[in-house]
Amino acid sequence: MRLASVLICLGLALAGPAVAVQPDEILPNAALEQRARQLSSGLRCLVCQNQSIDDSDAPLARDLRILVRERLVAGDSDRAVIDFVVARYGDFVLLSPPVNARTIALWVAPFTILAAGLIFLWRRRRMNAAPATATPALSADEQRRLDELTRGDS
Incomplete structure (x- = not known):
């Protein structure tokens, strides 16, 4: 059982990041593909919400990856692509919002x-470290009355 736990932990530690980009999405131009990967790694999947669109298998993430690539092929700058996606989906689409x-x-x-x-x-x-206040000593009358009460005399 212990060996299985160690193997599972080792497997998880060695696992690399998942990349959901499909072969038909990859651009033939390596420089544009690199820019697309860099941009899509900073955009949040609106379905998964804790993954980038580069790591998500959700259909919406695929659509966003294709959109990013289309904008790059059309000649948009990285900033223009990000601005286009933010204008469409809001700041929430950014993994690191401004x-x-x-x-x-x-x-x-x-x-x-x-x-x-x-x-x-x-x-x-x-508050816990403050010393408890000392109880004031009883006066002679109070002590006498206490003694009477504890003995049962009234």
């Missing part, structure tokens, strides 16, 4: 959550 007014929450939220968590832990630790 920092602007609409996406600032995406960039700031992780740091805000981390800071809030650290402040919470710091305050909790400080």
